[in-house]
Amino acid sequence: MPTIVFASSKGGAGKTTAAIVLASELSQHNTTITLIDADPNQHSAKWAQKDGCPTNIKLIEKSTEETIIEDIDTAQEKTAFVLVDLEGTASMAVASAISRADLVITLCQGSQDDADEAAKTIKLVNRQAKVLNRAIPYAVLMTRTNPAITPRTLKHIMNEFHAAGVEIFKTSLIDREAFRAIRSFGGTIHDLDPAQVSGVEKAVSNAHALAVEVIEKIKSLKKERELNHG
Secondary structure, three states: OOEEEEEOOOOOOOHHHHHHHHHHHHHHHOOOEEEEEEOOOOHHHHHHOOOOOOOOEEEEOOOOOOOHHHHHHHHHHHOOEEEEEEOOOOOHHHHHHHHOOOEEEEEEOOOHHHHHHHHHHHHHHHHHHHHHOOOOOEEEEEEEEOOOOOOHHHHHHHHHHHHOOOOEOOOOEEOOHHHHHHHHHOOOHHHOOOOOOOOHHHHHHHHHHHHHHHHHHHHHHHHHHHHHHO
8 A cells, every 4th residue: 555755854844734634635535544653743643643533544653763664564554545754854764764655745845945955855765766776756745835926936946846857746735724723623624614714615625636636646656667567
């Protein structure tokens, strides 16, 4: 079953929010998900332990460099999707998780510092690919974007990625109050009351678009592997 790893060489890039949003959106489609929290801060685990977490999301908390490979392998046998929220640094746990990934999602906000850190993460993915002698697919997900405008800095960063041959998700994770709300209150964005939280409908649309693109990417990668080995 596909393992999707959320990686960034710095904290605060939006890993946990992206992992939670994708997990909760996938849970709406009659499938099973394991959410592995390998970040010492355990933010994903805190969300999953709140009331309202979908019952088809299984949590593995406090995954470490000693346990993460076993945690991923066990989860792959039991659920349809495995999502791994990693710590915001380069470590053995991060490298080990990347080695098991079917897709690495590298997070990047619209700043040059974030872009530089995303480039470091991509280099780590490529190093692991060389060690394993296999391709490890990755793509950059832009986070906390503005729904109304695309700043000049963000356009420049995205052009740099394109020029370097780095794939970027067509969907970005927009800065929405609804995404912050589920971090605080638990549950999914589908459970939020639009009368109390602004932009719920647009957040639902954003989450759905991300899930659809991830699933399409996973299917495309699987088909490509089958053709290469067929």
